[in-house]
Amino acid sequence: MSREEKNISIPEGLEGERIDAALSRLLGLSRSVVVGLIEEGEVSRNDKIATKSDRVLSGDFISVTMPAARVEPSLQPTPVEGLKVIYDDADVIVVDKPAGIAAHPSPGWRGATVIGAVIAAGYQVATSGAAERQGIVHRLDVGTTGLMVIAKNENSYSNLKQQFRDRSVTKVYHALVQGHMDPSEGTIDAPIDRHPKEDYRFAVVSDGKPSITHYTALEFFPSVSLLQIELETGRTHQIRVHFSALRHPLVGDLTYGADHTIADRLQISRPWLHARELKFTHPSTGEEIAFFSDYPEDLTRCLEILSHAQQSN
Numbered sequence: 001m002s003r004e005e006k007n008i009s010i011p012e013g014l015e016g017e018r019i020d021a022a023l024s025r026l027l028g029l030s031r032s033v034v035v036g037l038i039e040e041g042e043v044s045r046n047d048k049i050a051t052k053s054d055r056v057l058s059g060d061f062i063s064v065t066m067p068a069a070r071v072e073p074s075l076q077p078t079p080v081e082g083l084k085v086i087y088d089d090a091d092v093i094v095v096d097k098p099a100g101i102a103a104h105p106s107p108g109w110r111g112a113t114v115i116g117a118v119i120a121a122g123y124q125v126a127t128s129g130a131a132e133r134q135g136i137v138h139r140l141d142v143g144t145t146g147l148m149v150i151a152k153n154e155n156s157y158s159n160l161k162q163q164f165r166d167r168s169v170t171k172v173y174h175a176l177v178q179g180h181m182d183p184s185e186g187t188i189d190a191p192i193d194r195h196p197k198e199d200y201r202f203a204v205v206s207d208g209k210p211s212i213t214h215y216t217a218l219e220f221f222p223s224v225s226l227l228q229i230e231l232e233t234g235r236t237h238q239i240r241v242h243f244s245a246l247r248h249p250l251v252g253d254l255t256y257g258a259d260h261t262i263a264d265r266l267q268i269s270r271p272w273l274h275a276r277e278l279k280f281t282h283p284s285t286g287e288e289i290a291f292f293s294d295y296p297e298d299l300t301r302c303l304e305i306l307s308h309a310q311q312s313n
Contacts, residue, residue, distance in 0.1 A: 080117035146275025
């Protein structure tokens, strides 16, 4: 299939923007797709091959060889062993998500999903949003366990989405990080966006989206700290990025710089991160409801190994 070439003149309103950000807005493509096109030499600016660091000027002539049409992710109802529904009424479902499944289908992900498992189990969900994200109002990473709420009707979907936008939902996580946090409690206020060189990761960058994480140390073990974390914002990989930036990556999070020898010793093959508490206002009753989730087996095993080592010293 031949690929379409698009020619664009940069409008005044985008003067001074990075070329990847400008083209993302003009073409309706994700920033990661645009970065890929630039790296492949498929973007030229005023007849010269563009680079990611280019800043565009009003009137610049941009030529882009568009990516081939992709197959959009589709929702496949698939039962998932270990996914627990811990609350269900006419408006919402709250699930306890196991590791290894995504919240919803996405390009490149072929595994099971939370929403696919919920539908396979016979639950009705809201149809708002993209077809593959029905009822999904927030997400957990594939490797993160714990609590997620899903909307069952359109009113609940709109109401919960607004609560997340207003930052009125309480989201508390527990994480095991490398090293001893000093100070033992604090706030990380550092903007996050895609990593400038490695598109599969995110990073603290000066022109990123505002991102705020509050933490308190619950317990110190040899070489690691157990933290309670509350998110004020909800950026992709926010906890993982913030603590990696402080040189305290999550135990087992090799993507963000964790030491594999610690993960091996603690028998963990994913980031030690669990969505422990979730509190929100019920969309119909207006009452505050709260849920709690126990650690799964692999995270509990890590703590047992650490406790045993601590007692042996």
